[in-house]
Amino acid sequence: METKVLRRDSEVTSENGTSKTALNVTSEIGKLKTVLLHRPGQEIENLTPELLNRLLFDDIPYLKIAQQEHDAFADILRNKGVEVLYLENLAAESLYDTDTKLNFISEFIDEAKVESPALKEALTEYFLRLSNKDMIDKMMAGVRKEELKDYKRFSLYDQVNDSYPFICDPMPNLYFTRDPFATIGNGITLNHMRTETRNRETIFAKYIFRCHPRFKDCNIPLWFDRDENTSIEGGDELILNKETLAIGISQRTDSASIEKVCRKLFCKGNSFKTILAFQIPVSRAFMHLDTVFTMVDYDKFTVHPEIEGPLVVYEITKDKDSSSGLKVVKQNIELEEVLEKYLGRKITLIRCGGGDKIHAAREQWNDGSNTLAIAPGEVVVYSRNHVTNKLLEEYGVKLNIMPSSELSRGRGGPRCMSMPLWRENL
Structure with missing residues (x-):
């Protein structure tokens, strides 16, 4: 199957004459080098109570404080040597x-x-x-x-x-840069979002990767195109290692979209061999796969207790003898078991809220399971999820804690607010 590319050349030449690809993400935890953010702007000031449902918000953040919190987030990343790029620029x-x-x-x-x-x-x-x-x-x-x-x-x-x-309409969800596109390997899924109000966001990514001087002459494969008629969102796309992806079948991502990604990804001859399609509950609290579990180290994940299983997980691999080109195997399996199977190591699940029913529900609502790894065993977390944060520290995870009173009102955490463009390979 032919894979679309945004332009031609396969490499970008740096100032010293060496070559590098424009994008590189083959894990969730490799040292983060370049990330795309969007600083909340006047779109937040155009939210009204009558528009909340239409624009997918539960509350109205206070812009001044939200910007201060977002700036603190960006400063944490810069202080760790991460290049921070802004969508609007x-x-x-x-x-x-x-x-x-x-x-x-x-x-x-x-x-x-x-x-x-x-x-x-x-x-x-x-x-x-x-x-x-x-x-x-x-x-x-x-x-x-x-x-x-x-x-x-x-x-x-x-x-x-x-x-x-x-x-x-205003576009208040833009500070969740994880969703309109997702970097996988040296390519992207340019996503077709579930809702009309968010699908407009993907126009910016389309023009950035087609026209921006940094990317326009690069061979950036499209594993999915925004012109498709089925939906997929970046919060459902997790890279477990260089051979394995996890994608959620969720409130926002269709199973048909996952098959489309598989066919293009497997035909490119890159390192990815297996896609695990996780069927998760269709609800606001379980909006994307990364709202219920994220990877924080080689062998550690944050999880919401209700996602541990047993789960329906579909293992998808390439099958040249199948009419669809894919082999799909349905499994009823515990989360810990499926992760250990494909990562090849003993896995520790760190429960949001420590597994306590009240704490778990409260901190899940404020994205206690949604962390951004900036290196193996080092993550950015929201300050308000103090029960989960303490537990992460007890498991030896290094925390970079950011303020979160206003940004959290949009129902997304540090991972949701960031799109890695380059991570070091593990």
Whole structure:
């Protein structure tokens, strides 16, 4: 099967003349070298109680404190030698000529579901008056109707929809950069998100990897394309080692999407040999696989007690004799058993909240199981999950603790807020 690539050349040449690939992630715990973040912006200020359900939020974070918390997160990473890139900056730097910018604007407006031709034209002119960075910030923040002061609403569409405050909805979920795409090996899944409000986020990644000077001349394989009609999100994609992926069949990821990833990934001739599809409960608390377990060391995982099993796990491998090209084996198995089987070592499961029913429920709600490993045995965690954090320390895991009163209101932890672009191989 042919695998799409975003451009041509297989390597990026560094200043000293040596070559390197643009992306490299073959584990969850290899030393983190480069990461993509998004600093929360005015999109948070455009959240209202009436829009919470539509925009997938449970509460409204206080932006000033959320930004301070996010800056502390970025500083932790930088102090550990991690290169921190920002989604908003890369997106702005990708629009290097007028045609690219016009194509980007047109695609954005179409996906924002702006139907009136006159309004599309007015909105295009509004965006073109802004610098690239200001335009990206405004697209992320959402465009209120009063911002197009000179636009006269004569069409039926405009008049019927006149009471809704936005021309383009805000995108408050953007600070969870884990989901719109996911780095696997030297390629990415450019994801088709479950909900319309989040699917717009993937436009930024599409243009970054196609057009940004850092990536545009690299051979970045697409293991999945946002134009697919089934959904997959990065929070469901975990790299257990260079040969094994875990992907959740969840509230946000379809089984059909996992098969599509398998076919492309197995045909590329890279190191990945097995994908484990974990069937997890379809609920807000178990939104993605990484909300119920994350890898913190070679032999240690944080877990929510309710995910331990027995689980339905599908082992998917390449099968050239099968009509589908895949061999799928269904297993009913405990989480500890399946991890030991494929990692080849004794595994320790560290229960969120220490397994206590009350603590586990509270800290799971605030992503106590969602840690970001920056090296084997060293993770970033939310301060508020004090029961789980103490337990991690007792198991010898080094903690980098970040403030979390406002960021946690979006229902995502340090892993959710980060997309590794480069990790050292184990």
